Amino acid sequence: MSDQFIIKKIKGIEILDSRGNRTIRVFVETEGGIKSFGDAPAGASKGSREAIELRDSKGGVKPAIDSVNYFINDALRGFDVRRQEDIDRTLIQLDGTDNKSKLGANAIIATSIAVAKTAAKALGLEIFQYIGGGRKHRIPVPLLNILNGGLHAGNNLKIQEFIIIPLKFNKFSEALFASTEVYKQLKNLVTEKFGKIYTALGDEGGVSPPLNKTEEALELLSDAVKKAGYEGEFFFGMDAASSDFYNEKEGVYEIDGAKKSAEEMIDYYSELAEKYPVLYLEDPFNENDFEHFAELQSKLKNTIITGDDLYTTNVKYLKKGIENKSTRGVIVKPNQIGTLTETYEFFDTARENSIKTVISHRSGETEDNFIADLAVGLNSDFIKTGAPARGERTAKYNRILEIENEYEIEYGNKNII
Numbered sequence: 382m383s384d385q386f387i388i389k390k391i392k393g394i395e396i397l398d399s400r401g402n403r404t405i406r407v408f409v410e411t412e413g414g415i416k417s418f419g420d421a422p423a424g425a426s427k428g429s430r431e432a433i434e435l436r437d438s439k440g441g442v443k444p445a446i447d448s449v450n451y452f453i454n455d456a457l458r459g460f461d462v463r464r465q466e467d468i469d470r471t472l473i474q475l476d477g478t479d480n481k482s483k484l485g486a487n488a489i490i491a492t493s494i495a496v497a498k499t500a501a502k503a504l505g506l507e508i509f510q511y512i513g514g515g516r517k518h519r520i521p522v523p524l525l526n527i528l529n530g531g532l533h534a535g536n537n538l539k540i541q542e543f544i545i546i547p548l549k550f551n552k553f554s555e556a557l558f559a560s561t562e563v564y565k566q567l568k569n570l571v572t573e574k575f576g577k578i579y580t581a582l583g584d585e586g587g588v589s590p591p592l593n594k595t596e597e598a599l600e601l602l603s604d605a606v607k608k609a610g611y612e613g614e615f616f617f618g619m620d621a622a623s624s625d626f627y628n629e630k631e632g633v634y635e636i637d638g639a640k641k642s643a644e645e646m647i648d649y650y651s652e653l654a655e656k657y658p659v660l661y662l663e664d665p666f667n668e669n670d671f672e673h674f675a676e677l678q679s680k681l682k683n684t685i686i687t688g689d690d691l692y693t694t695n696v697k698y699l700k701k702g703i704e705n706k707s708t709r710g711v712i713v714k715p716n717q718i719g720t721l722t723e724t725y726e727f728f729d730t731a732r733e734n735s736i737k738t739v740i741s742h743r744s745g746e747t748e749d750n751f752i753a754d755l756a757v758g759l760n761s762d763f764i765k766t767g768a769p770a771r772g773e774r775t776a777k778y779n780r781i782l783e784i785e786n787e788y789e790i791e792y793g794n795k796n797i798i
């Protein structure tokens with residue numbers, strides 16, 4: 382066995398994420414001196430079934446660092462970095478809990494990613510090539526969240542994300558650059574209507590104007606697309622992240638100044654989808670309501686209803702969604718489950734069942750661009766990584782531009798509708 386693949390040392394350090402919170406970066410180094418790192422991102426609107434990140438009382442991640450520097454380092458020393466599955470299964474066993482709460486999902490996912498990146502480096506491969514094996518690749522369609530609400534912004538809208546989808550372009554670069562024009566027009570519109578101060582950016586780089594109703598946001602997006610000269614070339618998407626405005630006690634959703642039952646929400650979303658080109662709708666109902674997801678999906682045939690908090694990248698809940706025919710789309714966030722092996726398993730299960738896949742960032746990100754390679758490597762249908770602004774978001778877009786340029790990989794917009 383060649384030394385360059387054998388793990389010599391694993392070490393965690395505290396770094397900052399895009400919200401100025403501390404998070405963990407893990408370095409993996411082999412006997413042959415090959416070294417790379419993985420970062421754990423962090424969510425704000427988390428699903429209750431997500432794997433647990435370890436933090437101390439001040440919000441730091443020292444307990445996760447200890448997991449890495451003592452337990453994980455000891456357990457993985459001597460492993461070959463190419464044995465991703467064995468390594469991930471060892472981490473799962475070492476943790477021993479259902480939700481990775483002993484070692485911390487942040488410690489485990491950062492290690493798992495660092496192992497994959499080190500293996501790719503040792504093999505002299507691009508990370509997407511290493512992940513994808515010999516498969517023919519395509520570039521995912523970006524879901525650009527350019528108007529932020531919910532927990533990612535001030536107190537404006539209940540819906541968390543308003544997304545533009547550049548489906549009708551020949552290349553990823555054309556699609557992305559057209560999206561930036563729409564984004565700039567949106568900023569101009571917001572400045573005209575509310576003043577410059579409201580172009581202050583939300584957590585994912587979108588603007589967060591003082592709107593009250595969902596429809597006002599969709600109207601603004603329509604105007605921005607028109608002003609940029611791309612009428613008819615963009616679809617829209619939304620992440621409702623509705624668990625955050627679901628009143629569990631009363632069983633109602635509090636939105637647009639009203640209280641709505643799940644049945645009323647079906648009418649609400651249907652009206653929006655009739656009026657606007659809503660191709661994508663994430664978490665329209667609270668995270669336990671598989672049945673209303675299914676009802677809405679069967680009604681809105683042209684919209685990809687997608688589960689994020691519903692599944693939390695966990696095959697167990699995805700299987701329930703498949704049985705119920707709850708969604709045509711899934712969000713894939715590695716840190717929701719904790720290892721790459723489980724992420725692949727979730728992704729493959731979705732794909733085998735013809736469910737559209739969305740590799741996704743978190744609202745708290747680092748400048749690492751790993752998910753760009755992950756999305757290309759797995760041939761994901763979509764990538765969701767925020768507005769085309771703020772370094773931690775553009776890092777991912779820029780990496781895809783680099784890959785498209787260097788390898789002339791086809792834009793994957795043909796298989797979406």
Ligand SMILES: O=C(O)[C@@H](CO)OP(=O)(O)O
Pocket residue numbers: 423424425426427428585620622689712741742743744745
């Ligand atoms: O809900 C979401 O889809 C994500 C990312 O956009 O947000 P968070 O990371 O806060 O869970």
Ligand SMILES: [Mg+2]
Pocket residue numbers: 620622663664689690712
């Ligand atoms: Mg979401």
